[in-house]
Amino acid sequence: MIPCKGIGINDYIAIGRAKVIVNHTDDDYPVKADNPKKEIERLHKAQEVAKTELQKLHDKTLETVGPDDALIFEMHQMMLDDVEFTEMIENEINNNSSSAEHAVIVARDNFSSMLLALNDDYMSQRADDVKDISGRLLDCLSNADSKAEGEEESDVPLIICAEDLLPSQVVSMDLDSVKAIALGKGSKNSHASILANSFGFASVVNLGDVFTNAAVNGCVVIVDGKKGEVVINPDKETLLEAKQLEIAQKKHLAHLQELKGQKAITKDGKEVELAANIGGPEDIPGVIENDADGIGLFRSEFIYLGVDDYPTEEEQFVIYKNVLEKMEGKRVVVRTLDIGSDKSADYFKLDEEENPALGLRAIRLCFSRDGLLGTQLRALFRASVYGRLAIMFPMIANVWEVERLIEICNQVKADLKSEGVKYDDNVEIGIMIETPAAALISDQLAPLVDFFSVGTNDLTQYTLACDRQNPNLIPFCDTHHDAVLSLIERAANAAHENDAWIGICGELANDSALTEQFLRMGIDELSMASSHILKIKDIVLNIDLSKKEKPTTTEIIVDDVLKK
Ligand code: PEP
Ligand code: MG
Numbered sequence: 001m002i003p004c005k006g007i008g009i010n011d012y013i014a015i016g017r018a019k020v021i022v023n024h025t026d027d028d029y030p031v032k033a034d035n036p037k038k039e040i041e042r043l044h045k046a047q048e049v050a051k052t053e054l055q056k057l058h059d060k061t062l063e064t065v066g067p068d069d070a071l072i073f074e075m076h077q078m079m080l081d082d083v084e085f086t087e088m089i090e091n092e093i094n095n096n097s098s099s100a101e102h103a104v105i106v107a108r109d110n111f112s113s114m115l116l117a118l119n120d121d122y123m124s125q126r127a128d129d130v131k132d133i134s135g136r137l138l139d140c141l142s143n144a145d146s147k148a149e150g151e152e153e154s155d156v157p158l159i160i161c162a163e164d165l166l167p168s169q170v171v172s173m174d175l176d177s178v179k180a181i182a183l184g185k186g187s188k189n190s191h192a193s194i195l196a197n198s199f200g201f202a203s204v205v206n207l208g209d210v211f212t213n214a215a216v217n218g219c220v221v222i223v224d225g226k227k228g229e230v231v232i233n234p235d236k237e238t239l240l241e242a243k244q245l246e247i248a249q250k251k252h253l254a255h256l257q258e259l260k261g262q263k264a265i266t267k268d269g270k271e272v273e274l275a276a277n278i279g280g281p282e283d284i285p286g287v288i289e290n291d292a293d294g295i296g297l298f299r300s301e302f303i304y305l306g307v308d309d310y311p312t313e314e315e316q317f318v319i320y321k322n323v324l325e326k327m328e329g330k331r332v333v334v335r336t337l338d339i340g341s342d343k344s345a346d347y348f349k350l351d352e353e354e355n356p357a358l359g360l361r362a363i364r365l366c367f368s369r370d371g372l373l374g375t376q377l378r379a380l381f382r383a384s385v386y387g388r389l390a391i392m393f394p395m396i397a398n399v400w401e402v403e404r405l406i407e408i409c410n411q412v413k414a415d416l417k418s419e420g421v422k423y424d425d426n427v428e429i430g431i432m433i434e435t436p437a438a439a440l441i442s443d444q445l446a447p448l449v450d451f452f453s454v455g456t457n458d459l460t461q462y463t464l465a466c467d468r469q470n471p472n473l474i475p476f477c478d479t480h481h482d483a484v485l486s487l488i489e490r491a492a493n494a495a496h497e498n499d500a501w502i503g504i505c506g507e508l509a510n511d512s513a514l515t516e517q518f519l520r521m522g523i524d525e526l527s528m529a530s531s532h533i534l535k536i537k538d539i540v541l542n543i544d545l546s547k548k549e550k551p552t553t554t555e556i557i558v559d560d561v562l563k564k
Contacts, residue, residue: 001231001232001233001234001235001238002210002231002232002233003229003230003231004207004208004210004211004229004230004231004232005207005228005229006182006183006204006205006206006207006208006228006229006230007186007187007188007204007205007206007228007471007474008203008204008224008225008226008227008228008229009188009193009196009197009203009204009205009225010197010200010202010203010225010532011225011226012180012200012201012202012203012223012225012226012249013202013222013223013224013225013226013242013245013246013249014157014159014179014180014201014202014222014223014246015157015179015220015221015222015223015239015242015243015246016156016157016158016159016179016180016220016221016223017156017157017158017159017218017219017220017221018158018159018161018182018211018216018217018218018219018220018221018232019158019159019160019161019217019218020161020162020211020212020213020214020216020217021160021161021162021165021169022142022162022163022212022214023162023163023164023166024138024142026105029099029101029102029105029138029142030099030101030102031098031099031102032097032098032099032102033093033097033098033099033100034097036093036094036097039093039098039099039100039103040090040093040094040100042100042141043086043089043090043093043100043103043104043137043141046100046137046140046141047080047081047086047137047140049140049143050080050133050136050137050140051077051080051081053136053140054073054074054076054077054080054136055073055077056174057073057172058070058073058074058077060174060175060282063285072129075129076129076132076133076136079129079130079133080133080137084111085107085111085130088106088107088110088111089103089104089106089107090103092106092107100141101138101141101142104134104137104138104141105134105138107134108130108131108134111127111130112127112128112130112131113127115127115130125308125309128308155177156177157177157178157179157180158174158177158178158179159178159179159180159181159182159221159223160173160178160180160181160182160201161181161182161183161211161212161216161221162181162182162183162184162211162212163183163184163185163209163211163212164183164184164185164186164192165181165183165186165192165196166192169192170192170195170196170199171195171279171282171302171306173199173201175199178199178201179201179202179223180201180202180203180204180221180223181196181201181202181203181204181205181223182203182204182205182207182211182221182223182230183203183204183205183206183207183211184206184207184208184209184210184211184212185205185206185471186205186206186471187205187206187468187469187470187471187474188205188468188474188479188507189457189460189461189468189469189506189507190205190342190468190469191342191343193205194277194457194507194529195279197507197529197531197532198277198278198279198283198286198529198530198531199286199531200529200531202223202224202225203223203225204223204224204225204228204229204230205471206471206474207230210232211230216232219232219233220232220233220234220239221233222234222238222239222242224242224245255538256534256535256537256538257534259291259534259537259538259541260290260291260534261291262537262541264293264536264537264540264541265540265541266519266540266541266543266544266545267541267542267543267544267546268544268545268546270519270545272519272523272524272525272526272540273293273294273296273503273524273525273526274292274293274525274526274527274528274533274536274537274540275292275293275294275295275296275297275331275333275503275505275525275526275527275528276290276292276294276295276296276527276528276529276530276533277295277296277297277298277299277505277527277528277529277530278295278297278298278299278323278530279298279299279302280298280302280303280306280319281319281322281323281326283530284323284326284327286530286531287327287530288326289530290530290531290533290534291533291534291537292330292530292533293330293331293525294327294330294331294332294333294388295323295327295330295331295332295333295527296333296453296503296505296509296525296526296527296528297333297335297392297453297505297527298323298332298333298334298335299335299338300316300334300335300336300337300338300376301335301337301338301339301343303315303316303319303337304337304339304345304348305339305343305345307345308346308347309347310347310372310375312375313375313376313378313379313382314379316375316376316379316380317378317379317382317383320334320379320380320383320386320389321382321383321386323387324383324384324386324387324388324389325386325387327387327388328387329387329388330387330388331388331389331390331428332387332388332389332390333390333391333392333430333451333453333503333505333527334380334389334390334391334392335392335393335394335432336362336363336366336373336376336377336380336391336392336393336394337362337366337372337373337376338361338362338394338395339361339362339365340356340359340360340361340362340364340365341356341357341359341361342356342357342469348365350365357461357467357468357469361395362393362394362395363393363394363395363396363401363405364395367401367404373408374408374411374412377391377408377409377412378412378415378416380427381409381412381413381416381423381424381427382416382421382422382423384423384424384427385422385423385424389424389427389428390427390428390429390430390450390451391409391427391428391429391430392429392430392431392432392451392453393405393429393430393431393432394431394432394434394455395432395434395435395458396431396432396433396434396435396438396445397435397437397438398437399441399444399445399448402431402445402448402449403448405429406429406448409429413425428450428451429449429450430449430450430451430452430453430500431445431449431452431453432452432453432454432455432458432505433452433453433454433455433459433487433488433491433502434454434455434456434457434458434459434462434506435458435459435462436459436462436463436487438491439454439459439487439488439490439491440487440490442490442491442494442495443494443497443498445494446494446495446497446498446500447498449500450500450501451495451500451501451502451503452491452494452495452500452501452502452503453502453503453504453505453525453527454488454491454502454503454504454505454506454508455505455506456479456484456488456504456506456507456508456509457506457507458506459484459487459488459506460477460479460481460484460506460508463481463483463484463487464476464477464478464481464483464484479507479508479511480511480513480514485514485517488504488518488521488523489521492521492522492523493522496522501524501525502522502523502524502525503523503524503525503526503527504518504523504525504526504527505527505528507528509526509527509528509532509536510526510528510529510532510535510536512535512536512539515536515539515540515543516539516543516545516549517549519540519543519545520545520549
């Protein structure tokens, strides 16, 4: 039994078998192999596994997003069967005694260069598809070798173990089989953690390198998010204890299910809106399933991250329309793209920065790139007639930024009007309060907007000068720090004095220890990963704001000292 300490991302516990994911570079694969026949057999087996994976992704996307988005997986399946591509790989194996992996790399490079040389937009996109399916084949080839016995059984819950994961890797996980995530690196507020949390995976990060070891593959593992602990090959007693907790967790989750349909109202009648954070239309089933009052944060940058080139106005319009229609009149807050820092896509060709979190990110990048924001805003305003849209701008620190953003919105609306394109003139405009500057000048910002939403992940990082990605800073990063909480309270007061509403959409929104304090500040909306909504509703229903606030720990100590 090997217990490992890390950082728990949520309170969930899960038991399953480890599946180790190693992010390889080309140099990690063997170049030569001495049995071409065996390599070709390995190749064919990997092609079959890849096609099955793609079929599952196709079906999931078809169900959750729609046929247009599912088409890409159908196309990738067809490409895996492409005779020319397969022959290229087989020839490389037969003629040069290459390993199946090396042959895939050679064929990938040759085939994609051939397509790129045609100098045609369509063909260069196909070159990207070739890279994509080759990556999948390489994964299947290496996973086939390290696959543990029994892992193929689909009903065995999987615990994904890796050094780190890209947000896109978390997004493409099979929700039916994956129950937990154990990462060597990572921190509570990294985007991979936020996504893992939103899928309800029990998650522990910052565990060191033990989980990247292939020997862990297939081992029984307990991931305990509450304890921030992962146990490999637990003894019988530990396993039974974990099983009991898993059963209790299931019971609690069943109790939470009964809260569906009820509004989140405190015992003394204060209603708070519980909204969901999403990364794209694929998250909508979870939003509906968890009875969210709306969407408080649609991180629209994920639309830009999953692709190889800037999404067009039309492509974005389809996505926003889809989300608005599915939310059937409930408010959907779309945050304009927040690219930069830890979220980057190659085609943006961002300059290297010494301090990217303090760099040219979010609206700062939009101001420096012609057309970037305009395209997104056109798509958003066009989609606004299909539901109740609100637009929110990230990383605000100055009044002039908000004034300029409002001018851009007005210009976009004027253009649409002159083109005879319909839009909703009542779209609410809001900003994120995620820099200390924005909180401190919130009284100047509030008259300009309809709402604030506090991004506590960045607000904490910038207030406490603690990089949100750096696990070594955990002892210094008190998420309940008075400095952060008083900035939130200041923004809440400024909002209400100016007839604006205020929400919280950073991770603190799902911190049940703060729910009462946030309600006492007058926070109107809490937006979080859908999987937390019912848990927070349960807390809200048991709060009574008419009763005196519970004393803080410091007050109890002071009281005790005075009594003595
Ligand atoms: C935040 O900073 O709290 C936030 C919600 O935005 P993100 O986590 O995407 O930076
Ligand atoms: Mg942020």
